[in-house]
Amino acid sequence: MGENILEIKNINKHFPIKSFRGYGQYVHAMDDVSFSLKKGEVLSIVGESGSGKTTTANVIAGLYEPTSGEVYFEGSLVPRKMHRKKELDYRKKVQMIFQDPFSSLNPTHTIFSILERPFKIHKLASGKKNLRNEISKLLETVGLEPAEQYIDKFPHELSGGQRQRVNIARTFSVNPELILADEPTSMLDVSIRMSIMNMMLDYRDEKGISYIYITHDLAGARYMADRIAVMYAGMLMEIGTAEDVINSTFHPYTKLLKSAAPSPEEGLNRPKLTTKGDIPSLINPPGGCRFHPRCPYYKDECSKEIPGMKEVSKGHFARCIL
Numbered sequence: 001m002g003e004n005i006l007e008i009k010n011i012n013k014h015f016p017i018k019s020f021r022g023y024g025q026y027v028h029a030m031d032d033v034s035f036s037l038k039k040g041e042v043l044s045i046v047g048e049s050g051s052g053k054t055t056t057a058n059v060i061a062g063l064y065e066p067t068s069g070e071v072y073f074e075g076s077l078v079p080r081k082m083h084r085k086k087e088l089d090y091r092k093k094v095q096m097i098f099q100d101p102f103s104s105l106n107p108t109h110t111i112f113s114i115l116e117r118p119f120k121i122h123k124l125a126s127g128k129k130n131l132r133n134e135i136s137k138l139l140e141t142v143g144l145e146p147a148e149q150y151i152d153k154f155p156h157e158l159s160g161g162q163r164q165r166v167n168i169a170r171t172f173s174v175n176p177e178l179i180l181a182d183e184p185t186s187m188l189d190v191s192i193r194m195s196i197m198n199m200m201l202d203y204r205d206e207k208g209i210s211y212i213y214i215t216h217d218l219a220g221a222r223y224m225a226d227r228i229a230v231m232y233a234g235m236l237m238e239i240g241t242a243e244d245v246i247n248s249t250f251h252p253y254t255k256l257l258k259s260a261a262p263s264p265e266e267g268l269n270r271p272k273l274t275t276k277g278d279i280p281s282l283i284n285p286p287g288g289c290r291f292h293p294r295c296p297y298y299k300d301e302c303s304k305e306i307p308g309m310k311e312v313s314k315g316h317f318a319r320c321i322l
Helices: 053-061 085-091 111-121 128-141 159-173 190-205 218-224 242-247 252-260
Strands: 006-014 026-038 043-045 070-074 093-096 177-180 212-216 226-231 236-240 310-313 315-320
Touching: 006 212, 026 053, 026 212, 026 236, 043 053, 043 218, 053 177, 053 212, 053 315, 085 093, 093 159, 111 128, 111 159, 111 252, 128 159, 159 190, 190 212, 190 218, 212 218, 218 226, 218 242, 226 242, 226 252, 236 242, 236 252
Parallel strands: 043 212, 043 226, 093 177, 177 212
Antiparallel strands: 006 026, 006 070, 226 236, 236 315, 310 315
């Protein structure tokens, strides 16, 4: 892995509440989020629902405009507003795999019609015969073979795992350099999750692309990622290599996630951390550390100011006064 392909600096994303009672209030979906990603690297973003994982991906993809902060791609600042040509180029290089394989495919279009669109938009192939050959190769790349068995079917004629493979094929079709995978296996049966994950990693090894892999599953993150970033209530809490975050866990929230994850190696004897309450309101987030109302190690100073990210070991950072 070489230089950075992506860098986000001090990103904040606040959504205004558009109602009379909520006038002047904002949902703090992201606050002071910064990290980088190297070419060919897999970074997994882990956290509970509402932690800001998907918002982070949408800001990087350009689907949301950040309230403040900067996104750099291949060393250049990504402008808030882009001309059509530049926007098409960016969207070709930065692709998303969405979570739901059922709603992300148009039910009225055949698989051929769904997959021909990116080829046409980005002018990657022309002519019906040529397009069909390219799409057949693509389907076989993601394990849907023989392609002729799937290419003229409608999404409702496929299983959930097959539909997600079509989603992934659509992402692969434009040869992206960065893929934002938003919980791509969470709605699939356990039996096929591993095959999807392995397919994505094989594609990374073959093409040298980078991934941001979003999940709530720490075990899945460990399997997929070179590095893991842990988010909670819109803020980054811990980031480091997968081995450091799993084996030398520092932040209490990451410890909580780890204690809740199944671990065959440690069996039933592993102590479980307990916490209290729910994720705090992102409209009125608590002062100080976002996790302090639920933290089993809470101290008075935790509520007074937001801790900065500190390096606890080489390349391993955490946002905690401990």
